[in-house]
Amino acid sequence: MKIVLDFDDTIFNTFLLMQEFRKIFNSLGFTNDEFWGAYRQCKKDINDFDPDIFSDIIEKIRPYDRNQAKDGMQSLTESSSDFIFSDFFCFLSFAKKEELILLSYGLSDFQKNKIEKSGIVPYFSEIIVTARDKADDIEEIHKKHKENIILIEDKAESIDNVKRRVPEVTTMKIIRPQGGHIKKKSELTNYIIQDLFKLEDIINKLRE
Ligand SMILES: [Mg+2]
Missing domain, CATH: 3.40.50.1000 (HAD superfamily/HAD-like)
Known part of the structure; x- marks a missing residue:
């Protein structure tokens, strides 16, 4: 079998990981609605979530510290076992x-x-x-x-x-x-x- x-x-x-990603973007000044809007757009565009493409989408709202977001998402991904x-x-x-x-x-x-x-x-x-x-x-x-x-x-x-x-x-x-x-x-x-x-x-x- x-x-x-x-x-x-x-x-x-996955929901919990995305909540953690959202907190990173909250700390960079994005609202929950802005985060989830960009998340839905990313899913719509590529039928998947990809941190780099997501970062491009949310950057269209306003510029932010991309490196800080990238480091934060990377370190959470490193802890995927949690x-x-x-x-x-x-x-x-x-x-x-x-x-x-x-x-x-x-x-x-x-x-x-x-x-x-x-x-x-x-x-x-x-x-x-x-x-x-x-x-x-x-x-x-x-x-x-x-x-x-x-x-x-x-x-x-x-x-x-x-x-x-x-x-x-x-x-x-x-x-x-x-x-x-x-x-x-x-x-x-x-x-x-x-x-x-x-x-x-x-x-x-x-x-x-
Ligand atoms: Mg599934």
Whole structure:
């Protein structure tokens, strides 16, 4: 069996990291609205968050000390391990390394750095940072391993695309408080979960 885990808002508290980034920009004179407006613009422009592109966008509001912001964001990224949800470590007590694949959407070095510094890499047999539709990657994993696959992910659209393409994948939509995709409901997911606790029974059943 393969258990494919998403990163942001699934095992990583992206909301909390962004709150810390916001505080840096608050200290440089930007309001919360200015920060979140630039954040949304960045997501809209590149479908991702990238500190450099975000810095360009917010600079259009007014000039600021870019180096201070860059240093602040960099040092928080270095501490990415502080933002892993604690239930992930409970989850590791019943999920085996050879089963675990991390599948994260991201285009930037920031995303790769965040994953690396989070300290979770040694717990996975494979790390995939993709810029494609996740259904493409899941289809490849399915062809390669010919085993049962579980996908744990917070984004409804990704789950539904996977279910349409590879219906035999068992999907779990995780709803983290304040996650970026909590409002959109998945039409096709097999399970809706609040956290990674108490999954042992379901996973054991799927192993049979
Ligand atoms: Mg996610």
